[in-house]
Amino acid sequence: MCQIANTATKPILLCVDFDETITLYDTTSVLFQLAPSSSLVQKQLLATQYADEVTQYLRNYEIKWQQEIDSSNHNRSFDGSGLREFLKGYAAADLRSLHRVVEHRALKGIQKQDLIQAASCVQTRPNCAETLLIPFHWNIISVNWSKELIKTVMTQAGVACETTQIIANDLIMNEQEVTTGEIDMIVQSPGDKARWITNMRVIHAEIQSTIVYVGDSATDLLALLSADVGIWLASNILTPSAKLLRRLMEVYGIATIELVNCCSFNDCVSKASDSRPVIFLASDWAQLRSILERTT
Numbered sequence: 001m002c003q004i005a006n007t008a009t010k011p012i013l014l015c016v017d018f019d020e021t022i023t024l025y026d027t028t029s030v031l032f033q034l035a036p037s038s039s040l041v042q043k044q045l046l047a048t049q050y051a052d053e054v055t056q057y058l059r060n061y062e063i064k065w066q067q068e069i070d071s072s073n074h075n076r077s078f079d080g081s082g083l084r085e086f087l088k089g090y091a092a093a094d095l096r097s098l099h100r101v102v103e104h105r106a107l108k109g110i111q112k113q114d115l116i117q118a119a120s121c122v123q124t125r126p127n128c129a130e131t132l133l134i135p136f137h138w139n140i141i142s143v144n145w146s147k148e149l150i151k152t153v154m155t156q157a158g159v160a161c162e163t164t165q166i167i168a169n170d171l172i173m174n175e176q177e178v179t180t181g182e183i184d185m186i187v188q189s190p191g192d193k194a195r196w197i198t199n200m201r202v203i204h205a206e207i208q209s210t211i212v213y214v215g216d217s218a219t220d221l222l223a224l225l226s227a228d229v230g231i232w233l234a235s236n237i238l239t240p241s242a243k244l245l246r247r248l249m250e251v252y253g254i255a256t257i258e259l260v261n262c263c264s265f266n267d268c269v270s271k272a273s274d275s276r277p278v279i280f281l282a283s284d285w286a287q288l289r290s291i292l293e294r295t296t
Helices: 028-034 040-070 080-103 112-121 128-132 147-156 190-203 218-226 240-251 265-271 285-295
Strands: 012-016 108-111 137-141 170-173 178-184 210-215 229-233 255-258 278-282
Touching: 012 190, 012 285, 028 112, 040 080, 040 240, 080 178, 080 190, 080 218, 080 240, 108 112, 112 147, 128 285, 137 190, 147 170, 190 210, 190 218, 210 218, 210 265, 218 229, 218 240, 229 265, 229 285, 265 285, 278 285
Parallel strands: 012 137, 012 210, 210 229, 229 278, 255 278
Antiparallel strands: 108 178, 170 178
């Protein structure tokens, strides 16, 4: 049983990924379904090009990783430079895909009202909305392409939020509130997410918040490491994104601890190692809600 020390508790700043962390499924397909300018063939081609490029990139790295594992101790120290090198290439493939989407104006012609209506079909994870009502400060940091979709999903889930709480990319609209096919990009890579964590630390410096980041994929990894407490929402460890994240933590020397073994976020911070970073594993939002209720 947890016995929480009687020490001063810092306020919590909760930063959260959106797709597959807050939502049950990735919402990129929702945007493509709404776009009248994008044919089925074009959508499939764009998706296939991206998938093939990422698959080849991972295949090449898997050979390298296995060679390194075979020639060294499995309990290796943290290799931050190697991790950043991998994620830089991984993000580059994503950026090339994004450029193709914009070049073909694949998301042109979506009306703002269509985005609002489509949000009703997006399911959020159990206990997520209730958890986000606990901390005084929270933000979404996402590589999603529509702030309007994110905001409407959150509102319909019962969590009112300001646009300023959503740090994400956005489909550019004309005066008629119809998308042009261009995207205003502010968060594209794992490095971008980590920089926003740094920005949050500066913005909230006066209140010295404990920054907690919750994510589910490789794109979240640097943000998970940059936060005071990084939590991997591992609701399904058999998905390709979960398998990749697990692989990266194994290969690059990142330790994991089950969140249920922590009594508070102060406890999480104390369990972190100076020489080897730690990411905490939560199987669902109920675990996060429980530790937030004990901490705040």
